[in-house]
Every structure is written in structure tokens, then in C-alpha cells.
Amino acid sequence: MYLHEVAMDTFVLLQAGWPAGEARQLIERLEPTHVIVHRTEPEDYYYLYARAEALDRLAHAPEQMSIHDAFDLHEYAATPTLEAYASAETAPDRGVVVEEGRVIGVFDVTIPPVAGPKRARPKRGIRYRGLEPGGPVPRSLVTDFPEQVHLEEVVSLLVSLSAESEPGPALPVALPMGTSVDVVVQPKRGFVLEGTGEGSLVITDEEETLPLQFRLKATELGPGKVRVLAFHQGQPLGAITLAPTVVPVAQAVDAQRRSHEQPTASLSVHQPDLSLLILEHESDGQPAFTFRLTALDPGLGLNLKRFGPVQLRMDPLQYCQDFFKDIETLPLRTPQDKAIAEQRLAAKGAMLFERVIPEDLQVLLWSLRDRIQSVQVQSEEPWIPWELCKLQGEEDGRVVEGPFLCEAFSMTRWLPEIGFKPTLTLKKMALVVPKDSGLPFAASERDYVLSLANGGRQVERIPATFLDVRSALKSGEYDGWHFTGHGGFRAPDPNRSAMLLENRQELMPEDLSGVVRNLGLAQPLVFLNACQIGRGAMSLTGIGGWAAQFLRAGAAAFIGAYWSVYDRPAHDFAQALYNCLLAGMPIGQAVQKARATIKPLGDPTWLAYTVFADPLATVQ
Structure with missing residues (x-):
């Protein structure tokens, strides 16, 4: 265990x-x-x-x-x-x-575990017999792999779907009969694939499906790590992480194979037009990305189609820090400054598209630009601003630029090991606005969010102190969190980036650990609107650390800015976003419209926001 x-x-x-x-x-x-x-x-x-x-x-x-x-x-x-x-x-x-x-x-071992609040889950061990034809059936993804492997040995990883719910941390959920579950095996440490790393399983009436077999070679002594990702038409269903130990050839190994079970998440009725899975790994000793593209339209023939790898000649986090710092220094005092800034942003977006997207995928995305509306990017790293890639292609022998990805499509992000949460509620929102932020529009943004309260929705002000905020997060009562204030990035550990509360108290991503993870009980939408005063130098927010921590705690959606944005456009963006969401618009489209609303203000704020969510999630 x-x-x-x-x-x-x-x-x-x-x-x-x-x-x-x-x-x-x-x-x-x-x-x-x-x-x-x-x-x-x-x-x-x-x-x-x-x-x-x-x-x-x-x-x-x-x-x-x-x-x-x-x-x-x-x-x-x-x-x-x-x-x-x-x-x-x-x-x-x-x-x-x-x-x-x-x-x-x-x-x-000296203190027994104490039962705490539990997330709502299906009952364990139920077989769900007698279901109507076409109805959902429970299945669990199961893996079988040795606990110890000799160095240079090639062993089989077996992955199957089981009708039984075995004891363990995972719980089965209902999925439709005939549903295809796509499996991707990703060696993370100590192993490499020998042969294919993907396959598909189908939900049937059998007790257990015939397993997929993947061959893995042990390449490095010590603790290994292999991740098994599951998808349906590009939607993440969950992940299993295996940690076998690689031992010297001369050492005897424990022949026991460890079985793991993981729940598959409920499927959304609606699915984005394109789902792009981006996997980080090493290629020839360099960090690299491999892309797998899935399209909702079966006529496109795209189901986890592989592109790449693209080798990175730099550290991704450092590259993105430099990328954002360049944006921060753009002068915006005059109309000419703003025109130059617009051109520089376009050039940076085009360069990012060229450097991190494989050429054949660039061509495909350009050809599909008028045929798709929603795009979901799933990547393990939360640092690269995929939203800021700027489409480009060739027409009549000339290079033609298109819009930024987040401008062209209703685009969101997600972490592939976490299942989608397609529903937002916003029935009990928490509002955190420090009184001493000095932001001219903070009071207006506060009053606007408070005005969202009605007969079916509560909005509660949480005192912006460290103790009060953590206590409210721990309660797990709030399905919406809105923060307005200052944010800052601290390299090299983004989990120590800070949101400033009152009296210069700080809240950091690592503070969302332990009992505070109960914040996810309500599966909230979290919006961190990190602003700055006037036209001073902007600062990075370390938003990737916040996104990952909130999502792993159970948040259904996360919205934040890559850099600390200007007060007025941040206020207008928030207002446009909530207006669209509460009118029933899917979150991806709502963010796209909110960007367009503030773009005419002439600064980069409209591009600063990143959104982790199911792009088609709506407020119920």
C-alpha cells in the first residue's frame, strides 16, 4: 500500500x-x-x-x-x-x-485517522444489475503491474475495465454501455515505452474486459513512476499513478504485482470541438512536449492523434517568466505606444505558436479555424500560456496571421489527471476584498459582486484576514470564491506566490493544504482578480501554482491572470464575465466575450486571463 x-x-x-x-x-x-x-x-x-x-x-x-x-x-x-x-x-x-x-x-501510526467531511460519491460495491437498455453501468479502470522490476527488464502493464468495485481509494461511477475509454500510458521516471503507449477499451456487459498490454523497460535504478491517463473523446476521466521500484539485476525481486483501481469520471453531455492533450517528457535529454488531438467531429478522424515531439531548448518556467516580463515593460502612455504594443504582442504570440506547436499541428489548426468554436487544452504544466499562441498559415504563398487562440475560440485549460466538472452552481459565493488595497475600482467591483445576490444566491463578505479566509475555505460551504487585490510571484517555487490580504498578510497556494482542502466539497468556481495601482510596473502572479492547488482540492473552475493586471479593465472583465455566466452562457464563451469587451481599452489585460474549466460548463 x-x-x-x-x-x-x-x-x-x-x-x-x-x-x-x-x-x-x-x-x-x-x-x-x-x-x-x-x-x-x-x-x-x-x-x-x-x-x-x-x-x-x-x-x-x-x-x-x-x-x-x-x-x-x-x-x-x-x-x-x-x-x-x-x-x-x-x-x-x-x-x-x-x-x-x-x-x-x-x-x-500513533494517532488513528479521524473521519472528516466527505465529498458526495456513489456507494461502493454496488453492481447496478437490472439497468434499462442503454442506461449507465458502473465500471472501474484497473491496472496490473509488478512492484519491483530489474534494471533493463521489459515488463507488461495490463489495463482493463472491471465491473467489480474492489476495496481501495477509488469508486466506480456509471458510464453508458458501448462507451469507448481511451488509455494513454506516460512513463514519468525510470521507465520508457517499448512500442505503443495508447489503446482503447469499451464498456461491455462482461465482468472484466480483455486487458490492454503495454511494454515498459526499466532504465533507471530507484523509485519509478508511470502514469495511466483515461479519456473519452478527449475528455479526461482520471489517472492512475504507479510507483514501481527499479532494482539491480543481481537483486531478487518481489514477484507480486500490484493492482490499482481508479474511478472514471462522469461524462459531460456536451464536448468541446477540439481537445488537445499536451504531455511533457524528455527527448534526447531535452524537455519536450508531445501533443494528442481529439475532435468531436468523427469525420476529422482525430482521436488522440499524435503530433511532435517538440523539443524545448530552455526551461519552460523560465521562458514564460521572461515572456511575461517583456509584456510588463511595454509602454502604454500614448496612442502610438498602444499601437506598438499591439504589434509586439502579435509578434510574441506568433513566435510562441511557431516555437511550441509542431508544424503539422500548426497547419491543421489553421485549416480548422473556421470550423470549430470550443477548444480544451489539457497540460500537466500550468506555465506556458497556450492561450497566447497566435494562429498563422499560408495563403497564396504569403504568411497570414490570425487571432490569438483565446480570441478565436472559447478556450479553457485543465489538468489531465482530474475529471471534468461540467456544472457550476454559484448559490453561495464568498467575496474577499482587502480594505487597504488602494485599488480605485476595488469598491466598485466589491459592490457589483455583492449585487449578484438574489433569492436563490447568497454573496457573503469574508474578512480579508489570513485566519478568516482559511477558516471559510475549510468550511467547504462556498461554491464561488471571488478575490480582488494584489498578487505576486516568487521564483523558484510558485506554490509560495502570494495574494495580499489586509495588513500585508499573505495567502499562498501551499496554504490550500490539509483541512483547507475541504474548500473543494462545494466544487467552487474560483476567480483571483489580482490587480495593481495605476500604471506602475506589473508583476507576475504565479497563477499556475494557484490553479493546480485549487483544482486538486476539488474546484470546478479557476480563473486568474498570468500577470498583475490594471485595475479598470480587471473590474470590467469581472463584470462582463459574471453577466455572461449568469445569463446561461458556457464559461469558455463567457470568458471569450469578456476579453472582447475590454480589448478596446488598449492594454494587454484582455490577454492576461487563463481559465481552467470545462469550456461548456454552465451555471445551473
Whole structure:
């Protein structure tokens, strides 16, 4: 059993530099079972305490004393960090469980797990017999793979659909009979594919389908990682992550094969015209992207059709930081400045299209520009602004430029390992607007969002303090969150980028961990409208870190800006967006229309926003 399967998420994460009084209040309000203290200097250390132990250490500490001093933190006393996909059977008795640098849980054999709020899920173990013809049937995606593999050995990964719901973290959901489930295998660490990495399964009345077989070669000693992604007509259904260990040839291996089960998500009735899956990997020692395109129109013959790979000669995050900094420095004082800025933006979008999109895919997208309306981009990295790629093609031997992707189509993004959430509700919205932001349009935006309240919708102001915001997030009561204020990016860890609250208090993506992840119970739409005062220099917002954390917590949609935008257009964008959404327009189209509304203002704000959602999701 992997650690992430047994780790508790009933913790609260504190920073070592915070005041002891604030830490004590937070623990008392959130009532976690455990407290994790994160120290970042001289390097990352974590310290794990039971709730009572942490409160005891804080009981006599002065209010303004740092947690570091109150707990007397030393490197030698740090709690070990444990990989999420390490074996629970061989783990130490206590540890902080991390996945790709994110804290996801605690492992403590001395304290039994405490049941907390649960997301609504189908009942387990039900076979759903006697369904009407054409009705939904429950199935689960199942994999079978060895726990240990010899270096250079080639082994088979089996993937099938099962009618049984076995004990474990996954739950089956109902899918229509005859539904095709497309499977993509993505080696992440320690393995390479030998042969094809994709295949299809079909929902039938059999107890278990014949498995797909994929061959993987072990190439690197140590913990490996293989991801199995599932789709239907380009829609993400979920993912399974396998973590086999690669051992030397001379070492005996455990012949046991581990079976994993993962729920497949409910399918949306409507599907986008194009779904573009972008997978990051290494090619000849360089970071690279491979693209897989699916079209709703079967006549196009596109179902996870492969394009690429495209090799990147630079670090994607660094490239995007430089890309946005170039936009930030564009002068916009005069009409001529704005005209020049428009041309420079067009050139940057065209260059991005040329550099990151394979040539044959460029040609195809250009040919389809008048035949499609909605586009969904699914990528694991949230940094590259795919929305800002500018279409171009050739006509009569001349290069012709088209619109930006987000201008041409109702375009959204998503993370491929998370199933779509096609419905938004907005029945109980939370509004966070710091009183001391100094933003001229903040009060107007606040009043507008408050005006959205009616007989069927509540809008509640949450005091813009760290304690109040985290407490409200933890409650899981709000299906809409609107933040207005300042944001900032902190390299190299985007999970420490900040939204400024009142009195310069900061909320960071890593604060959305532990019990605060209950924010996802209501599957909210989250809108971070990070603004700036006047025409000063803009700053990056690290929006990718926010998007990933909110979506993994269970948010149905996330909207934010790649860089800190100007106050007036940000206000107008928000108003246009909500007007369209609440009139019944799908979110992808609503964002497209909101961009067009503020484009005439003449600054880059209309291109700044990124949206993670099902593009056809509507407010019910």
C-alpha cells in the first residue's frame, strides 16, 4: 500500500516565521489533528506535531514571537519527508508525505485517522444489475503491474475495465454501455515505452474486459513512476499513478504485482470541438512536449492523434517568466505606444505558436479555424500560456496571421489527471476584498459582486484576514470564491506566490493544504482578480501554482491572470464575465466575450486571463 493511500490530510501547514499568536488562533479555529511547521532556511525542513503538542508549545509564547523560536526548531529535529508513492509497510512511524514537492498528508501510526467531511460519491460495491437498455453501468479502470522490476527488464502493464468495485481509494461511477475509454500510458521516471503507449477499451456487459498490454523497460535504478491517463473523446476521466521500484539485476525481486483501481469520471453531455492533450517528457535529454488531438467531429478522424515531439531548448518556467516580463515593460502612455504594443504582442504570440506547436499541428489548426468554436487544452504544466499562441498559415504563398487562440475560440485549460466538472452552481459565493488595497475600482467591483445576490444566491463578505479566509475555505460551504487585490510571484517555487490580504498578510497556494482542502466539497468556481495601482510596473502572479492547488482540492473552475493586471479593465472583465455566466452562457464563451469587451481599452489585460474549466460548463 502506498503512503498516499493511508496518509491523513487533517493537518494544517504553518510557516516558521509566522507569529505564535496567529498560529495558535489558526490551530484553534481549524481544529486539525496535526500541525506541520515549514522552515525554508537554510533549506526546506518540516516538523510534525500532534495538535495538543503544538498548542502546548505555543501556550506560553509571546504573541509576536516567531513559531521558529517558540518551537526551538533545529535541523536535527526535523521530521522526515516521505514520498507519496513509497510503501507504507516500510515507512517510519511518523513523517510528512509529499508529492512532487507538495505536502499532501501526514503519516503517524500513533494517532488513528479521524473521519472528516466527505465529498458526495456513489456507494461502493454496488453492481447496478437490472439497468434499462442503454442506461449507465458502473465500471472501474484497473491496472496490473509488478512492484519491483530489474534494471533493463521489459515488463507488461495490463489495463482493463472491471465491473467489480474492489476495496481501495477509488469508486466506480456509471458510464453508458458501448462507451469507448481511451488509455494513454506516460512513463514519468525510470521507465520508457517499448512500442505503443495508447489503446482503447469499451464498456461491455462482461465482468472484466480483455486487458490492454503495454511494454515498459526499466532504465533507471530507484523509485519509478508511470502514469495511466483515461479519456473519452478527449475528455479526461482520471489517472492512475504507479510507483514501481527499479532494482539491480543481481537483486531478487518481489514477484507480486500490484493492482490499482481508479474511478472514471462522469461524462459531460456536451464536448468541446477540439481537445488537445499536451504531455511533457524528455527527448534526447531535452524537455519536450508531445501533443494528442481529439475532435468531436468523427469525420476529422482525430482521436488522440499524435503530433511532435517538440523539443524545448530552455526551461519552460523560465521562458514564460521572461515572456511575461517583456509584456510588463511595454509602454502604454500614448496612442502610438498602444499601437506598438499591439504589434509586439502579435509578434510574441506568433513566435510562441511557431516555437511550441509542431508544424503539422500548426497547419491543421489553421485549416480548422473556421470550423470549430470550443477548444480544451489539457497540460500537466500550468506555465506556458497556450492561450497566447497566435494562429498563422499560408495563403497564396504569403504568411497570414490570425487571432490569438483565446480570441478565436472559447478556450479553457485543465489538468489531465482530474475529471471534468461540467456544472457550476454559484448559490453561495464568498467575496474577499482587502480594505487597504488602494485599488480605485476595488469598491466598485466589491459592490457589483455583492449585487449578484438574489433569492436563490447568497454573496457573503469574508474578512480579508489570513485566519478568516482559511477558516471559510475549510468550511467547504462556498461554491464561488471571488478575490480582488494584489498578487505576486516568487521564483523558484510558485506554490509560495502570494495574494495580499489586509495588513500585508499573505495567502499562498501551499496554504490550500490539509483541512483547507475541504474548500473543494462545494466544487467552487474560483476567480483571483489580482490587480495593481495605476500604471506602475506589473508583476507576475504565479497563477499556475494557484490553479493546480485549487483544482486538486476539488474546484470546478479557476480563473486568474498570468500577470498583475490594471485595475479598470480587471473590474470590467469581472463584470462582463459574471453577466455572461449568469445569463446561461458556457464559461469558455463567457470568458471569450469578456476579453472582447475590454480589448478596446488598449492594454494587454484582455490577454492576461487563463481559465481552467470545462469550456461548456454552465451555471445551473
